[in-house]
Amino acid sequence: MHVETSRSHQVLKDGTERVYQRHLLRRSYREGGKVRKETLANLSHLPDEAIEALRLALAGKTVVDADGGVEVTRSLPHGHVAAVAAMAGKLGFPGLLGPPCPQRDLAYALIVSRVARPASKLSTLGWWQDTTLGGDLGVAGASTDDVYKAMDWLVTRQDTIEAELARRHLLAGGMALFDLSSSWVEGSHCELAAFGHSRDGKRGKQQIEYGLLTTRDGCPVAVRVFPGNTGDPKAFTEAVTAVRDKFGITEAVMVGDRGMITSARIKALKELPGMAWITCLRAPAIRKLAEAGPLQMSLSDTQNLAEISSPDYPGERLIACRNPALAGERAAHRERLLSATEADLAKVTAMTEAGHLKDPDKIGVRVGKVINKRKVAKHFRTSISEASFTWARDQNSIDAEAAFDGIYVIRTPVPADTLDAPAAVEAYKDLSGVEQDFRICKDDLDLRPIWHRLAGRVRAHVLICMLACHLAWHLRQAWAPLTYTDQHPPARDNPVAPARRSPQGRPQGHRQRRARPQLPRPPQPPRHPHPRHDRDRRPPDREAHHPNPGAKTGLRPARRTDPNHPGVDTSHTTPNNEPPARQGVHLPRPA
Numbered sequence: 001m002h003v004e005t006s007r008s009h010q011v012l013k014d015g016t017e018r019v020y021q022r023h024l025l026r027r028s029y030r031e032g033g034k035v036r037k038e039t040l041a042n043l044s045h046l047p048d049e050a051i052e053a054l055r056l057a058l059a060g061k062t063v064v065d066a067d068g069g070v071e072v073t074r075s076l077p078h079g080h081v082a083a084v085a086a087m088a089g090k091l092g093f094p095g096l097l098g099p100p101c102p103q104r105d106l107a108y109a110l111i112v113s114r115v116a117r118p119a120s121k122l123s124t125l126g127w128w129q130d131t132t133l134g135g136d137l138g139v140a141g142a143s144t145d146d147v148y149k150a151m152d153w154l155v156t157r158q159d160t161i162e163a164e165l166a167r168r169h170l171l172a173g174g175m176a177l178f179d180l181s182s183s184w185v186e187g188s189h190c191e192l193a194a195f196g197h198s199r200d201g202k203r204g205k206q207q208i209e210y211g212l213l214t215t216r217d218g219c220p221v222a223v224r225v226f227p228g229n230t231g232d233p234k235a236f237t238e239a240v241t242a243v244r245d246k247f248g249i250t251e252a253v254m255v256g257d258r259g260m261i262t263s264a265r266i267k268a269l270k271e272l273p274g275m276a277w278i279t280c281l282r283a284p285a286i287r288k289l290a291e292a293g294p295l296q297m298s299l300s301d302t303q304n305l306a307e308i309s310s311p312d313y314p315g316e317r318l319i320a321c322r323n324p325a326l327a328g329e330r331a332a333h334r335e336r337l338l339s340a341t342e343a344d345l346a347k348v349t350a351m352t353e354a355g356h357l358k359d360p361d362k363i364g365v366r367v368g369k370v371i372n373k374r375k376v377a378k379h380f381r382t383s384i385s386e387a388s389f390t391w392a393r394d395q396n397s398i399d400a401e402a403a404f405d406g407i408y409v410i411r412t413p414v415p416a417d418t419l420d421a422p423a424a425v426e427a428y429k430d431l432s433g434v435e436q437d438f439r440i441c442k443d444d445l446d447l448r449p450i451w452h453r454l455a456g457r458v459r460a461h462v463l464i465c466m467l468a469c470h471l472a473w474h475l476r477q478a479w480a481p482l483t484y485t486d487q488h489p490p491a492r493d494n495p496v497a498p499a500r501r502s503p504q505g506r507p508q509g510h511r512q513r514r515a516r517p518q519l520p521r522p523p524q525p526p527r528h529p530h531p532r533h534d535r536d537r538r539p540p541d542r543e544a545h546h547p548n549p550g551a552k553t554g555l556r557p558a559r560r561t562d563p564n565h566p567g568v569d570t571s572h573t574t575p576n577n578e579p580p581a582r583q584g585v586h587l588p589r590p591a
Contacts, residue, residue, distance in 0.1 A: 001025060001026065001027050001040065001058055002025075002026060002028070002055075002058055003023055003024070003025060003026075003043065003051060003054060003055045003058065004023070004024045004025075004026050005021065005022070005023050005024075006021070006022055006024075007019055007020065007021045007022075008020045008021075021044070022042070022044045023042075023043040023044050023046070023051050024039050024041070024042055024043065024044075025039070025040045025041040025042075025043055025054075026038060026039050026040060027040055076130065076131055076132045076135075077130070077131045077132070078131065078132040080116050080117075081112065081113075081116050081131050081132060081133040082132070083475075084112050084115045084116045084471065084475070085112050085133065085136070087471060087474055087475050087478065088108070088111070088112055088471055091471065091474060093108060093111065093467075093471070094108055096161055096164055096165075097154070097157065097161065098153075098157050098160075101153075102146070102150075103149060103150040103153035103154070104150075104153075105137050105138060105139055106139055106142055106146060106147055106149075106150035107150045107151070107153065107154045107464070108137065109128065109133060109134070109137045109139045110124065110147070110150065110151075110464050111464055111467045111468050111471065112133060112471075113127065113128070113133065114445050114446075114464055114465060114468035115445070115468045115471055115472050115475070116133075118444070118445050118446035118468075119446065120451070121144065121147050121148075122144060124147075125142060125143070125144065125147065128140050128142070148457065151456075151457055151460035151461070151464075152456060152457070152460065154460050154463060154464070155456050155459050155460040155463060158459070158463055159246050161463075161467070162221065162222040162223075162242070162246070162247070163246055163247055163248075165221045165222065165470070166221050166222065166243075166247040166249065167247075169215045169219055169221055170215060170221060170243075170247065170249055170252070172249055172250070172251050172252070173251045173252065173253075174215075174216070174252060174253070175215075175216045175252070175253045175254075175255055175278075175427060175430075176213055176214075176215070176221075176239075176243055176249075176252050176253070176254055176255070177213070177214045177215070177216060177218075177255045177256070177430060177431055177433065177434050178211055178212070178213050178214075178235075178236060178239045178254060178255070178256050178260065178434070179211065179212060179256065179257065179260065179431060179434040179435065179438070180209055180210070180211045180212075180226075180232050180235045180236075180260065181199050181209070181210060181211075181212070181438045181442075182196065182197070182198055182199045182200065182207045182208065182209045182210070182228065183200060183207060183208060183210075183442060183447055183448035183449060183450055184198065184200055184202040184205035184206065184207045184448060184449050184450070185205065185206045185207055185208060185228070185449060185450040185451075186449045186450065186451050187451065187453065188206075189453045190206070190208070190450065190452065190453050190458065191453065191454060191455040191458075192208045192225065192226070192227050192228065192455050192458055193206035193207065193208060193227075193228055193450075194206055194207070194208075194227045194228035194229040195207070195228060195229060196209065196228040196229040196230070200442075200448065206228055207228040208225060208226070208227065208228050208450055208458060208462075209225070209226045209227070209228055209230050209235065210223055210224060210225045210226065210462050211223065211224045211226070211235040211236075211238065211239055212434055212437055212438065212441075212466065213239055213242070213243070214433060214434050214437060216255075216427065216430050216433075217430075217433065218430070218433025218434065218436060218437055218473065219470065219473050219474075220437055220466050220469045220470045220473065221470075222239075222242060222247075222466075223462055223463060223466040224238050224239065224242065225455075225458060225459045225462050226238070232259045232260045232262075233260065233261075233262050233264060233265050235260075236254075236256055236260045236261060236265055237265065237268070239254070240254060240268075240269070240272070240275065244272065244275070250273070250274045250275075251274035251275070252274070252275060252276075253276045253277065253278060253412075253414060253419075253427075254269070254275065254276070254277050254278075255277070255278045255279070255427055255428060255430065255431060256277070256278075256279055256431075257279065257280065257431060258279055258280040258281065258282050260279070261277050261279035266279075276412065276413050276414050277411075277412060277413070278410065278411070278412040278414070278424060278427050278428050279410075279411050279412070279428075280408050280409065280410055280411060280428060281318075281408070281409040281411055283404065285409075286404060286407060286408070286409050287404065288312075289308075289310060289312075289318075289409065290404075292310070292312075294308045294309065294310040294318070295308060295320055295409070297403060304321060304322050304323070304324070304494060304496040304497070305319065305320070305321050305322075305421060305422065305425065305494065305495070305496055306319075306320050307319050307320075307416075307421045308320055313411065315413055316411055316412065316413045317410075317411075317412055317413070317414070317416065317421075317424070318409050318410070318411060319409065319410040319412075319421045319424055319425060320407065320408075320409050321407070321408055321409070321410065321425055321496045322406050322407050322496065323406045323408075323496050323497075324406060325406075325498055326405070326406040327405035327406025327407075328405075328406075330405045330406065331402060331405055334376075334398070334401070334402070337374045337375075337376050338376060338379060338393065338398075340374060341370060341371060341373070341374055341376050341380070342393075344370040344373075345367070345370055345371070345380070345391050348363070348366050348367055348370060348389055349389055349390070349391070351366075352387055352388060352389045355387065357387075357389075358386065358387040360384050360385060360386060363384050363389050364384050367382055367384065367389065367391075378394070378397050379393060379394050379397050379398050379401075380392070380393060380394060381393075381394050410424050410425055410428050412424050422494075422495045423495075425495040425496065426492075426495045429495070437469055437473075440469050440472060441465045441466070441468075441469050444472070445465050445468050445469060445472070447461070447462065447465040486501050486502055488502045489501070489502055490502050
C-alpha cells in the first residue's frame with residue numbers, strides 16, 4: 001500500500017489558476033501478468049501532517065510523537081546571565097580586562113557572576129555548572145586555586161583598567177567625585193584589617209577602608225583600598241595622585257565632603273596647577289563666619305542661597321545655603337536625643353533619692369555615661385552633691401545650635417563664569433551618587449564582609465565589586481524604562497530645595513494600593529479553645545464545666561467526635577445543634 005498524490009490545474013475565465021489536490025490510499029497487485037491498482041480510501045480530507053505520517057509509516061519508518069519522543073533531562077538558566085554578559089560585551093569588558101588568557105576569562109566570569117548572583121567564590125564555582133555562563137566562557141571546571149590565580153592576575157591590571165575607564169568617562173577640566181567608606185572583616189589574619197571609624201556600625205570588628213572615584217553621574221571609575229584606620233584626608237591624597245599621575249588628567253575639579261577635603265588638603269591642591277575643589281565648611285568654620293560678620297543669619301529669612309566672601313578664604317567663593325527640610329530633621333533629631341537623655345537622667349535622680357547612690361564621684365561617673373552617650377552633654381546643666389543630683393536643660397546652648405540648623409556653606413575656587421552658585425551646590429549634592437554606589441556594592445553586590453586574608457586578594461575582591469558596580473550602572477541606564485526610573489527629572493530653580501519627579505515619571509512610580517475585595521467566608525463551627533493558646537477564653541470555674549467534678553483535672557480524657565459513641569453525652573443541645581463532644585466536652589468512659 002502507498003499514498004498517491006495527484007494534482008489538477010484549472011484556469012478560470014478571469015485568468016486565475018486553481019490547483020486541486022487529492023490523496024488516495026491505494027494497493028498494487030498483479031492480475032494476469034499485469035499490474036493493477038485498487039483505491040482503498042480517499043485521504044484528501046485529512047490534514048497534511050496526518051497524510052505525511054501515514055506515508056512514512058507505509059514506507060517502513062517509525063513515526064515518533066514530537067512531544068513524547070524528547071525528554072528534557074536538565075535545563076540550565078540562561079536569560080539573566082545572557083543579559084548581563086551582553087551588556088558587558090557591549091562595554092568591551094573582555095578587552096578592558098586584558099589579553100585573552102584563562103585568567104581573563106575567570107575574572108570576566110567573576111564580574112558577571114557578581115552582578116547576576118553575588119555570592120562567595122566557592123559558591124560561584126558551583127553555580128557556574130548550573131547555568132550557561134560556565135559553559136559559554138569555558139570556566140565550568142575551574143577550581144578555587146584557579147580563581148585565586150585569576151584574582152592575583154587581575155589586581156596587577158588594576159591601573160591599566162582604571163586608566164581606560166577614566167579615559168572613557170573623565171574629561172580634562174571636568175569633575176571627579178571621591179568618597180570613603182568601610183566594611184568589616186571576618187577572621188583575625190587579614191593584612192589590611194584594623195580598628196577604625198566604622199561606617200557600617202559594626203563595633204568591635206576590624207575593618208578595611210576603600211575610596212571610590214566616580215563621575216558626576218555616579219559611574220564608578222576607580223577604587224583604592226586602605227587599612228582600616230586610614231583617615232579621610234590621606235585617602236583623598238591617594239585619589240588626587242591617581243587622577244594626575246596614573247590617569248594623566250592634569251586639570252580637574254575634585255568634589256568631596258567636609259571631612260575629606262580639609263584645609264591641609266586644599267593647601268596641597270593649591271600647589272598643583274589645574275586642580276580645583278568643591279567642598280563644604282565644617283560647623284566651627286561656619287560659626288566663625290557668623291560671628292565675624294560675612295555670614296548674616298538674617299539672609300536665610302528671605303532666601304535659601306547667597307554667595308558671600310571672606311578674607312579668611314582668599315581667591316575662593318563661599319555659597320551659603322539653608323535647607324528648611326534639613327533644619328526640621330535636625331531639630332526633631334536633637335529633641336529625640338534630649339528626651340532619651342532626660343529619661344536616663346531621671347533614673348539617676350531616682351537612684352539618688354532612694355539612697356542607692358550617695359557618693360558624688362559615683363554619681364558623676366553615672367551621669368557622665370548618660371550625657372556622653374548621645375553627645376548632648378553641652379545642652380545640660382548638672383549639679384552633684386552628697387546624695388543629691390539635679391539637672392536641667394541649657395536652653396541657651398540649644399538655641400545657639402538650632403540657629404545653624406540646615407545651614408551649610410559650599411567652598412570652591414572655580415570662577416563664577418565657569419560654575420555659577422546653583423551649579424556648585426548641585427555638584428556638591430552629586431556626592432549622593434557615590435553614596436548610592438556604596439550601597440549597591442555593599443548590599444546588592446555583597447562586598448561585605450571581607451573574608452580574604454592577603455592584601456592583594458582583598459584589593460582584587462574590591463576591584464571586582466567596583467567593576468560589577470560599573471556594569472550595573474550601565475544596566476540601570478539601559479533598563480530605566482523598565483524600572484520606573486525618572487528619565488527626565490525637572491530642572492530645579494532652587495538647588496537647595498528637594499528634588500521633584502517629572503510629570504512623565506510620576507505615573508510610573510506612583511502606585512495606588514486598592515483594597516482587595518474580600519470574599520465571603522462560610523460560617524465556621526465554634527472550636528474549643530486550646531488551653532495554651534487561648535487562656536483568656538477559659539471558663540472562670542473549671543470544675544463547673546467538668547463532667548466529673550470529683551475527678552482529677554490533671555489528666556484529660558481522649559476527645560470523642562462520634563456522637564453515637566457511648567462515652568459521649570448527646571442529651572444536651574447547643575445553639576448550633578451540635579453535640580457537646582464537638583465542642584470538647586467529654587464524659588468518662590462507662591465502667
